[in-house]
Amino acid sequence: MDFKDILKKGKAELICAGLGKMTEWLDDYKKAITFLEKFGFTVKKLEVEMSLPPQVHTSIFGSIERIQIDQLNKLIEEQQKEALLVALLRSLVLTRQIWECLDLKLTGVILKATLGVPPKIDVEIC
Numbered sequence: 001m002d003f004k005d006i007l008k009k010g011k012a013e014l015i016c017a018g019l020g021k022m023t024e025w026l027d028d029y030k031k032a033i034t035f036l037e038k039f040g041f042t043v044k045k046l047e048v049e050m051s052l053p054p055q056v057h058t059s060i061f062g063s064i065e066r067i068q069i070d071q072l073n074k075l076i077e078e079q080q081k082e083a084l085l086v087a088l089l090r091s092l093v094l095t096r097q098i099w100e101c102l103d104l105k106l107t108g109v110i111l112k113a114t115l116g117v118p119p120k121i122d123v124e125i126c
C-alpha cells in the first residue's frame with residue numbers, strides 16, 4: 001500500500017467516524033427540539049456542511065417573552081445527561097436575564113447552533 005492509498009483509507013475512516021458522530025448529534029438535536037417546541041420555538045433553518053468532520057448549522061426561532069427561567073432551570077436539572085439541550089436552555093436563560101436587564105423592546109430570539117467539533121451556540125435578540 002503506497003502513501004496515497006494510506007491517505008485515502010485514512011480519509012474514508014475519518015468520513016465514516018464523522019458520519020457516526022453526526023448521527024449522535026442529530027439524535028441529541030431531535031430530543032432538544034422536542035423540548036424547545038413546548039416553549040414555542042420552531043426550527044426555521046438547517047444547513048449541512050460537508051466538511052471533515054461534517055457540521056450542521058441550525059436556527060431556532062421563538063419569543064423571548066415565553067422564556068420562563070424557573071421552568072427552564074427545572075428542565076436543566078432534570079435533563080443533565082442531555083448536553084445539547086442543557087447548553088441551549090442555559091443560553092436561553094442567560095439571554096432572558098440580559099434582555100430583562102436592558103429592558104429591550106425586541107421580543108424575538110434566535111438560537112443559532114452548530115453541531116460539530118467544536119459545537120457552538122449563539123443567541124440573537126431581534
